[in-house]
Amino acid sequence: xxxxxxxxxxxxxxxxxxxxxxxxxxxxxxxxxxxxxxxxxxxxxxxxxxxxxxxxxxxxxxxxxxxxxxxxxxxxxxxxxxxxxxxxxxxxxxxxxxxxxxxxxxxxxxxxxxxxxxxxxxxxxxxxxxxxxxxxxxxxxxxxxxxxxxxxxxxxxxxxxxxxxxxxxxxxxxxxxxxxxxxxxxxxxxxxxxxxxxxxxxxxxxxxxxxxxxxxxxxxxxxxxxxxxxxxxxxxxxxxxxxxxxxxxxxxxxxxxxxxxxxxxxxxxxxxxxxxxxxxxxxxxxxxxxxxxxxxxxxxxxx
Numbered sequence: 001x002x003x004x005x006x007x008x009x010x011x012x013x014x015x016x017x018x019x020x021x022x023x024x025x026x027x028x029x030x031x032x033x034x035x036x037x038x039x040x041x042x043x044x045x046x047x048x049x050x051x052x053x054x055x056x057x058x059x060x061x062x063x064x065x066x067x068x069x070x071x072x073x074x075x076x077x078x079x080x081x082x083x084x085x086x087x088x089x090x091x092x093x094x095x096x097x098x099x100x101x102x103x104x105x106x107x108x109x110x111x112x113x114x115x116x117x118x119x120x121x122x123x124x125x126x127x128x129x130x131x132x133x134x135x136x137x138x139x140x141x142x143x144x145x146x147x148x149x150x151x152x153x154x155x156x157x158x159x160x161x162x163x164x165x166x167x168x169x170x171x172x173x174x175x176x177x178x179x180x181x182x183x184x185x186x187x188x189x190x191x192x193x194x195x196x197x198x199x200x201x202x203x204x205x206x207x208x209x210x211x212x213x214x215x216x217x218x219x220x221x222x223x224x225x226x227x228x229x230x231x232x233x234x235x236x237x238x239x240x241x242x243x244x245x246x247x248x249x250x251x252x253x254x255x256x257x258x259x260x261x262x263x264x265x266x267x268x269x270x271x272x273x274x275x276x277x278x279x280x281x282x283x284x285x286x287x288x289x290x291x292x293x294x295x296x297x298x299x300x301x302x303x
Contacts, residue, residue, distance in 0.1 A: 005155065008059040011163050017044065017053045021063060022206065023162040028065070030206070041065060073102050078114030083284050088153040088276050089146060090119070090132075093286040096142040096263060101130040115147060122147070123154035134158060135231060140249075140263025142289050143170065144271040156276035161231060167272030168228040170236055171215065171288060173265035173295065174245040175255060178222040182213040185239040189232040198252060199234045201242045208232045210239045218299040221248065225269075237264060248295075259295075267292055 004024060012020050018030040021042060034051035036042045042063045044053065055061070081093040094100070094111055101112045115122060115132055122132035132147040134157045146166075148154035160166050190205030192198040209229035216223040222245065226236045234253070240246055241253045248254065250264035259265075272283035287293075 004063045004065075004158075006061045006063070006159065006162070008055045008057055008061065009159075009163065010057055012055055013057045014054055016051075017042070017049060017055055017061070018051055019206075020055050020162070021061065024063065024158055036063070036065060073112060073116060074108065075117035076108065076113040077117050078109065078111075080111070080114045080118055081286075082118065083144065083286060084282070085119075087121075088149055089157070090149060091271060091284050092145055092147060094137060094142060094145055094268075096140055096289055096291075099139045100136040100145070101133055111145070119149065121149045123149065123151045135161060137268050138234065138237075138264070138266075141170075141266045141268060142292070143268025144284060144286050145268070146271055146273060148276075153276035157273060160273055164229055165274065167270060167283060168231070168268065169270035170226045170228070171267050171269050171292075172224050172226055172236060172240065173248040173292075174222050174224060174240050175220065175248060175258065176222060176245040177217060177220060178214050178224065178245055180214075182211070183243075185210045185212070185243055187239060187242055189235060189238055199232070199238050201238065206230070206232055208235050208239065210236055212240075216296070218296075219302070221299055223296065236266060261291070261295065265292060265295065 006024060017037060018033040021033045022028055022030050037049060037051045040048045042061065044059050044061055082090055083093050084091040099110045102110050112130060112133065124131060132149060134146055134148050134154060137143060137145060146157055148157055186209050187201040188203065188205035189199050189208040190202040192200035207230060211227040211229065212224045214222055215225055228235060237247055237250055237253045246254045247264040247266055249259050249261040267288040270283065270285045272281065274281050
């Protein structure tokens with residue numbers, strides 16, 4: 001894996017190094033990062049620091065995580081829906097049911113397999129298993145992802161995620177009648193101490209903020225738009241469950257009696273960012289999948 005470099009801005013100054021670095025990749029836990037700092041795999045201005053080091057303006061962090069077992073990733077023609085593409089970035093509309101990148105036991109049919117067939121110029125920052133992947137959405141969540149085609153673009157997009165300047169809006173169908181038209185969920189997220197395969201709201205978890213507004217109500221169901229301020233694993237699914245309105249069809253966080261629709265009713269509808277080279281703000285949207293739209297129509301007919 002190539003070195004990943006991050007220059008500290010005013011917004012990041014004063015934060016612990018493990019917190020700042022964890023924003024580079026959601027798969028990296030803060031305890032894992034602390035070990036890398038101790039081992040010298042993460043340095044500040046070329047020097048080793050302690051795990052509780054608080055970053056300063058203009059610090060340069062260089063992360064060289066240990067190389068994990070690499071998989072043989074084979075390009076596949078998966079007929080990806082490319083919404084936008086130029087020499088630096090592309091935006092893809094991922095279908096529901098597609099995993100973003102290969103993992104042990106799941107090496108084919110992923111978005112990365114399709115991207116490698118579509119183009120050969122993808123950033124190498126995340127290694128051969130996750131070329132170009134800046135952020136992810138869950139397997140059964142459909143919608144838009146931004147992909148970096150070179151390392152400079154990758155770094156720019158990561159910096160924008162860290163600074164919280166990327167626009168990410170989702171539509172979700174949840175159980176229950178939300179009485180208020182909008183709200184903000186500010187609740188930290190971490191691994192569930194009892195169910196390690198799940199995430200949950202935990203006092204000492206990572207800072208997580210979701211803004212939502214009601215789009216439509218259908219008796220015991222509500223359609224909401226969720227805007228991510230942070231991007232924690234399963235954030236919308238965990239946050240909506242936390243306030244008592246779990247996502248329809250969610251096998252992990254939904255109620256036992258939910259609709260069998262092959263996974264959560266969640267679609268990444270809007271992505272917006274500043275172009276890595278020109279600085280121009282660009283925003284893209286993708287209609288929800290046909291089956292999601294048909295589900296809503298059936299609820300309107302019953303309402």
